[in-house]
Amino acid sequence: MGYLQKPFLLLVLLSLTTLPCFVFCRPIEGHRRPFKYLQPLEGSRIGETVTGLHKLKNYLARFGYLDYAHVATGTGKDDHFDSHLESALKLYQTTYKLNVSGVVDDATLDLMMTPRCGVPDFFNGSEAGIGTQWVHFPGNPKWPANKRNLKWGPLQADFPYDFAVPSIIFAAQKWGAVTSFLFEELPFEQHLGADIKIGFFKGPHGDYQSFDGPRHILGHATPPTVAFAHFDGDEKWGVSQSDDTVDFVSVALHELGHTLGMGHSMVPEAVMFATIPYGVQKRDLTQDDIDGIKNLYP
Numbered sequence: 001m002g003y004l005q006k007p008f009l010l011l012v013l014l015s016l017t018t019l020p021c022f023v024f025c026r027p028i029e030g031h032r033r034p035f036k037y038l039q040p041l042e043g044s045r046i047g048e049t050v051t052g053l054h055k056l057k058n059y060l061a062r063f064g065y066l067d068y069a070h071v072a073t074g075t076g077k078d079d080h081f082d083s084h085l086e087s088a089l090k091l092y093q094t095t096y097k098l099n100v101s102g103v104v105d106d107a108t109l110d111l112m113m114t115p116r117c118g119v120p121d122f123f124n125g126s127e128a129g130i131g132t133q134w135v136h137f138p139g140n141p142k143w144p145a146n147k148r149n150l151k152w153g154p155l156q157a158d159f160p161y162d163f164a165v166p167s168i169i170f171a172a173q174k175w176g177a178v179t180s181f182l183f184e185e186l187p188f189e190q191h192l193g194a195d196i197k198i199g200f201f202k203g204p205h206g207d208y209q210s211f212d213g214p215r216h217i218l219g220h221a222t223p224p225t226v227a228f229a230h231f232d233g234d235e236k237w238g239v240s241q242s243d244d245t246v247d248f249v250s251v252a253l254h255e256l257g258h259t260l261g262m263g264h265s266m267v268p269e270a271v272m273f274a275t276i277p278y279g280v281q282k283r284d285l286t287q288d289d290i291d292g293i294k295n296l297y298p
Helices: 007-014 038-042 055-063 085-096 108-113 161-177 188-193 248-260 287-296
Strands: 002-004 147-154 182-185 197-199 219-221 225-231
Touching: 002 219, 038 055, 038 108, 055 085, 085 108, 147 161, 147 188, 161 182, 161 197, 161 248, 219 248, 248 287
Parallel strands: 002 182, 147 182, 147 197, 197 225
Antiparallel strands: 219 225
C-alpha cells in the first residue's frame, strides 16, 4: 500500500533528496564522538574501581542489560566493577556479536559511543527485545487486522514541517510498500485523533526516557496500539548526506518501524539495527526488515 496523500505531497517527496541540511536546534562543533564520557573507561574490568564507571552502569541499565533492583548485592551508583556489571557487559557483547571478554575493550566502546535509538534492547530481562535477526516487541503487539489505515499527527504547532513531513511520508511509503498499511497525515489541530503521534523534544519530556543532547539518543517510539515517535530536538538533523548531520529520513524509517511493532534487529545493515552513525543513510528496508514485518502482518 503506501500513503494517502494530496498531489502536492508527491512533489514534496520527490524533492527530499535535494533538500539542504536542516539544523532543528543547536549545531555540532566538529566531529565530536557521542557518549564520550565512556571513553576513559577503556580497559576496565571486574574488581577495579574506576572513576565514572557508574555511567557505564547507567548506560547498560538504560538499554535493559543491568538491573540492580533484582540482585542481592551491588549498586548502580558507585564506580566499582562488580560481577553484575561484568555479566551485563558480557550480555551486551554477546548480543552485538563482539568479543565476549567482560572487559571494556575498544570494539565495545566504539559501538556504545555510536548514536542510537532509545528503545531498550531488552525489556524486564526478556530476550524478546532483540534478536539474532528481526524481532518484535515482547508479546508481539500489533495493529488489529481491521486497522490498516493509520493516521499520524504532529504533537507541536511549531513542528518542523519543512524536512520532517517529507521524510515521514518517505518512511511511511517504504513500510506501506511491503504491508497493507496506508498512512495519512493529520494537521496539528487534529493530532489527538492520530494513531501515531510524532514530536520533537529536548531533555525530560514526560515519558519513560529523557533525551540527552546531540549525538546520543536520537529518538524512541512505542509499539501499537498506543504509538508515538519522539525525536531529540537537540540533534543536528539533515536530509542530505553529511558527516556533520544525522539522517532524519533513516531515523524516521527506524522509529516508524517501532510504531508498527518491530524491535531491534541484530543485522547491522538493517533499518531496525539500534545504532546509526552521523553521515550514514539507511533509506531502504533490507530483507531482514521485510521478513520481520511480514511475519508480524502476514
